[in-house]
Amino acid sequence: MLENYSPYQQKVIKNYYANIDKVSLQRLSELVTELYLAEGKKKDKLWQTAATTMKKLEVPQSRIDHITSKADVTLLAGLVKELMGK
16 A cells, blocks of 8 residues: 555655554543533534544543543543553
């Protein structure tokens, strides 16, 4: 698949996937901020995005379900803090 890209592009793609966990964690922390400020349907969509991002970070499904069912941003912020501490 990578043979269709220049060596520079291949390096960028490989680096992205090598750091996907850091990228996902950064995105999850940004979602915490967005969720604090969001209202209505946008907030629901952000919670869906947060659940998807937590799956990428390999958070146990039971914990994802607990955080999303409560829809408590402080729980999500605690998870982000915990994951950053690892």
